[in-house]
Amino acid sequence: MTDSPPASATEPLRDDIRLLGGILGNVVRDQAGEEIFDLVEAARVASFRIRRSEMDRADLASRFAAVETGSLIPVARAFSHFGLLANLAEDLHSERRRAVHLQAGDPPQDSALAATYVKLDAVGLDADSVADALADALVAPVITAHPTETRRRTVFDVQTTVTELMRRRNHTVDPHERDELDRALYRQILTLWQTALIRLSRLRISDEIDNGLRYYDLAFFDVVPTLNAEVRRELRRRWPDAAVLTRPIVRPGTWIGGDRDGNPNVDAEVVTTAADRACATALRHHLTELAALERELSMSARTTVVTVPLQELADLSGDDDPARDDEPYRRAVRGIRGRLTATGSHLLPGVDLPGTVDEPRRPYRTPAQLLADLAVVDASLRAGGAGVIADDRLARLRGAVEVFGFHLAPLDLRQNSDVHERVIAELLSWAGVTDRYAALSEDDKVALLTAELRIRRPLTSPDAQLSEETAKELGILRAAANVVQRIGNAAIEHYIISMCTSVSDLLEVEVLLKEVGLLDLDAGYPRSSVQVIPLFETIEDLRGGASTLTAALAVPEFRSLVDAHDGLQEVMLGYSDSNKDGGYLAANWALYRAELDLVEVSRAAGVRLRLFHGRGGTVGRGGGPSYDAILAQPPGAVQGSLRLTEQGEVIAAKYREPVLARRNLEALVAATLESTLLDVEGLGSDASAAYRIFDELADLARDSYRRLVHDTPGFVEYFTTSTPVAEIGALNIGSRPSSRKPTEAIADLRAIPWVLAWTQSRVMLPGWYGTGSAVTDWVGDDPERLESLRTLYRRWPFFRTVLSNMAQVLAKSDLELAARYSELVEDTDLRERVFGQIVEEHARTVEAYRRITGYDSLVADNPALERSLHNRFPYLEPLNHLQVELLRRFRAGEDTEQVRRGIQLTMNGLATALRNSG
Template sequence: MSEQMYRREKGNPLRQDIRILGNALGQAIQRHEGHTVFDTVEKLRGHCIRLRDYSERLHQADTMEKSQLLRDIQALEQEILQIVSESDLDTAIDVIRAFTVYFHLVNTAEQYHRIRRRRAHEIDPETTPQRGSLEALVEFFKRNQLDGATLQQLFDNLSIDLVFTAHPTEATRRSLITKSRRITTLLNQLDNAALMTQHERSRWQRNLDTVIDLLWRTDAIRQVRPEPLDEIKMGIYYLDEIIYDALPDLYGELEELLQKDYPDLTVPPFLRVGSWIGGDQDGNPFIHADTLLTALSQQRNYVLVHYRRALFELARECSQSIDHATITPELEASLARDKEEMPDYAAELGPQTALEPYRAKLSFMWKRLGETKTIPPLPPQAAWFVNTPQAEAKSDKSIAYQSAEELLADLHMVEASLLADGENSIARGALHTLIRQVEVFGFYFAALDVRQHSERHASALTELLQVTGLRKDDYKSLPEAERVQLLENLLEDPRILTRPGLHLSPDTQQILTNFDTIRQVRETFGKRAVTCYITSMSHSLSDLLEVQFFCKEMGITDLPIVPLFETIEDLRNCTDILETAFNHPLYQSYLANCQREQQVMLGYSDSSKDGGILTSSWELYQTQSRLAELSQKHHIAITIFHGRGGAIGRGGGPIYEAILAQPPGSVNGHLRITEQGEMLSFKYGLHDIAIRNMELVVAGAIQSSIPDENIIESQIHPKARPDWIEAMDRLSNSAFARYRKLIYNDPDFLSFFEQATPIKEIGWLNLGSRPARRSVGRAIDELRAIPWIFSWMQTRYVLPSWYGVGGAMEEYLREDPGHLAKLQQMYQQWPFLKTFIDNLQMTLSKADMSIAHDYAAFLVEDQALRERISTEIQAEYDRTVSAVVAIVGSKKLLDNSPTLQESIKRRNPYVDPLSYFQIVLLKRLRSLGGPLTLDAEAFKQATPEEQERARLTYSVLLTINGIAAGVRNTG
């Protein structure tokens, strides 16, 4: 291995990492597949790089050179398509795999480079703190002369939840994620190569070759669709491997930074991780009460193992003898009780441990925690027949901890005794870390939300009323006023409708069982174990009162009811619905049980799919402004739950900037954000990356919650001026009309969409347990936002993230020469528009109209339809790019973000071969009748044509996986 490999180029460590990993992959391909695959990969790579170079030069060429470049581009593209078309299927599959694995390596290298840059900021005393870091946050406090009392009040009011979603469209298998972590470790070792011996360097190279060999021979495609249990295990992987240590490390870093200037400040457990995995029942028939129990039970088992391991290590460390240490009377009394309650274990510990009080107490705690069991599964029949807790009866003599609070009380008692004895290192070190972990993880690890569609509640109530004889007509057909009146009567009636002997459909039984299970697990795991109940597609007050009714039936009095507003119309009606609820006596009394706190969830994905990205963004902004005003008016603490996705079209983008761009007063110390499944490996796959992502959220939320009157240096919550609002209203109305005209009102658009994108084939990619559609229909309304975005990302159109914006802006700019200056001012002075425009730059840069047109040209059969819609999309793309560049004041997209610009530029030539393969293979697959999957035995029995269809299906799914890795977006 050459010395040059170990010399790190100061300005290009990322490039060198990618080069080293790429070379190792090339060697692995040649070892296992020979030269044919490798040569094809290299030829396609070279051609696509040249093609990109020609396209780049085309924009700056004169007329004569432009004509030649166009001929060169056409000839080169034909040569690429010829290589792709003439590749036999075995070679095609291996070439696709090669580019896919390459992207996994590039993604790993870029992730590690983020860690490297973060460390460089922390090490170099000359650099300013990294934007959005905790260090920068504390510097912000000091610059603005915020005192300790003000900050303590701010921290005490803070509540931030990062919620892992239940539909992980993660195209990367766990096997690949764990290998990426190993490569990250190797890259870290390479940064210290100067300290390696020759033997260590040789071993490093062997280790790299081994892991990349394994990557190459690991199937990137899931052969079996994951079941809910698989998704639960995947969520636990992140909790167990990353979050358990990263979250307390984040707290520790914040406390350390605050110590110097704010020594008396106490940092409460304000940041927690939640989950939908096992609780999100909306549109997923495989999620129900049992999966909720399974998720919480498995999570509990994992977190208790962590706690016991920590107690074991502490007990081993705390060897202080009673002859050389003192303990508090509380600890002494506690030890006496432990010996009385656990005489056999006290004897097992022996006389020596009796002389070591801290070791003895920690050992007794370890024993008690070992007796702390999970709850048994529900019986096969519906549990709602019995309105008593189903948890295992606890003996009066049980030594098990009944709650995390009991464990915390013992930990605090040990901490107090250690501090009184002057033993600060352990009390402020390992013990403090464990206390923090128990505070934030409880006995459930990640609190679960439960989500269900509003229609399911209405249907269940209809049947329940009919079966009990209270009402024969259809509750769902009643006007809203009659629905509310009926619900008021039910809520004020002390009787319980659900009783043994009712003959109900499985769907209604499921709704009732769900609520009974929620009550059960909150009684057993603690109330925070199930954080809230989310009602998707909430349209009216009755949607909230229905949930309140089912809570009443099962004896639940304080489960937060969270309406989810998803469509543009629902966003506009949101505050009116909540105003009605806040003025309703029965809902008011329920809110009182919930400490007058109301969560409101806003759907970024479906609102964008419904009205386009500009209208969605603007309506979300206005809704949050109105919610902030409503909160002040009714003195109810409203927490906005942001249902953000990974892609820009679903509300994704840089999170720190997104939080700072929220309307004034809308964060106010309370924030919940979904962390979508497709982004978990990117944001939480590595310890340091997880800390970085969490600190961005924390810094953004805290800065957004500080009132302007406390800020000296500048206003951080600029209010939208009336003329800015007027401009956005006009842009939004125009963009909405343009978006709806194409997507929903053009009768032929659905046909174009289904042919030009792999939307039908995506359903065969085993991403998650949830179906791609809410119902069996074909309409775009019924398609979930995730596959909607995913399919457009695959074809490089990236259409949902920008369509409608360009035409609206062009129209606005054409009306008045001064409008450009106004939009530029808004971009420079208003975080909302700056964030929106910068996200547009990113998605427009990821889009590639040349590749996109190839999809249409090859796959859309109707020439007139193809040319009409392709022409319109191209024109709108050009209009959008032109407007964005003018507003930003740059020459090209992302000129003001060179790192991101370079990343996309570096990736594109490697994504292009995958796109060409996908186009050619999709055409062949569809000509044979479409996707077909066969297991190994069925494949042997299949006809040659069926076998070819199955292998073509596999190859197409490989391209989908590879492109997702290349553009770093699924849904």
């Protein structure tokens, strides 16, 4: 059991929360008036009384029922802002606690690279095995356009400023300076109060692109090159004879602008815009850094050694200013700036970039050419005894160019397999190949598609009259081909197939890539710089994923494409739809089993496997602490590399500023190294028995989940009525529709609104339902079976992580509040039937957790969550009551702008305060 820190250790957190809450209260009083302030304060006091069982929840609900909507809006805003400020206080406290541990000389904590190096040193690995294991080393957080918040850019900026002000305040003892900082905090929180939290219109994809790009300036440019250099240095110091990390290990990616699965707003123009804005962001950074470097490198040839290559670079710069005759470094960097300016003009005509120079120069064709010139500057500085200068801005710039190049981050393309089949069918019909492609057997489809991959003949022509869908898909792929031709292969490296179930699903995309020139023939076999990646999403698809990959690798044309990528094949695993399909425990086990099977078939086929984890922010969509999640992967599943999606409010929570970004990226790298180089599963020869147990548990959990979600009459009505899922569609949180298809079927609903709706109503059903019944039914009255689960919990990181994440969700759930939402269901019988099942399963699941772990509390192993529950969860109480009241008014016919805005505000506030909500 993890010991909680003493009260003295958490007092600074309470002080910060009191300070920020007090300033917010003053702003509310000054801006909204005494009456609103009194209403907010009364709700706050009532919430704490409810927690102490001194007041009934119905009393607080009745108070809000008597208040007009116009007065409820500022109350919702006040508690929403408090949740956001409390998040900042908690992040600062975590930062402060880590500093305390470091200053005390405590051993490094798990998830810190320092702790990882200690573990690696203890096992005595040889250089060859390390080099082989890390041959494809990659840690790629992939930013996706799946926001579950409505955070405005101004709100984001206020957060950043408040964080920095609080850091300064915590490090000063000067009372006058503290007063100044408090006034500055008041100004920021006043700005927050006067800024509308809710957008008037839905986000456009261009907005999402810009939102994703801001993390590079805020953190990635600063943190990623430094972290990569440190990891490379530490590993090479330990294994100097191994060619470790020939490429940087941390290389972020993005889906924003390329993911069109169910999003009709993505078109050819969007793909081009996403790639061009990413390119501009990279070039802007490089040019700005070069301008600063030119100012800094004032060394005179009269006072230091200058290498011949550096002098030649300076002489070629075109800088003939006599005042700089003896400043070869400045002249050389000026020339580099000139060439990069020309690169920008070539890649992005008409785009203004900072740090450019007017002298006409020939552009760099590739980032490698720019790196070569920067290496000349580096070598000369070191030859002149200025290595410490080379290790500063120049080193960071070289690291940035190595990672971000001219493309910034690879843009993933994604589309549903059903769309590909329709497009291919139309193209084959237009070309006269076959009019009945969709009706062919799988074997016949594969034969036909492989035949197309052996010839260069196109299936269409520019003047072909095609359906709107096919013309759009081809337009997107042609835009992608243009991006690759202009910016380079690194700009678009992956094409993901949603709902991939067969070899033909994979080959259809390869044929489409051939159609636009992204795939060509080499000695009769296809080659492509874009790798096609199957995404296995449902429980059944996960179970069949290994068979699909085996069959694909047996096709010579597909194997040729894998070989062209140095024998590496990536596979994506879907956490969201598998959970929605089969429930929490069944989905987690299906993913684990799928990884085991994929590892086995890839080894048998002699290919290297890279897994791409489609995790959401919430536990119901694969969320939870990333370090623990990676260590919970089965043996061989990481192999030195992984990609994972970063979604929703989790992106801002992890990467909005350098300290947070460093900590979270470091945890990803630490877990990747440990999972690759150490035995972390801990089951040994008992693995098979453990797997059999979980096969049985998963089936029982899935049956329990499906009885509720898929087999209970009226469940969909209960879900849509007792949660704000219908209203989520009106919350302007993203460009993507809430459903893949215009139906009310659970299967067609996107996982984000499914999870977000249950989170808002505090049921949190996707993060636990079915587990309690599975454990209860499997264990029965057999103490040996219970002991076997206890033993697995102690030994097996996978099981420990599953239960820990589930406990986090259960701790955030509140069935008394959920009961208020259930009252929105008018059909009494339906309400009692469905909610009754939820209550019973919740009790079974909590009991199962306690029996297996031995903990009395759901947060016994999570002191950070325990602090959060204690310090700020009472402030969520008013938001839930406000939401229910406003939903009731809205559904009773009070369809006004104020009511709609109020509902959206409560949704925003709850998503922010609960942190991992969607």
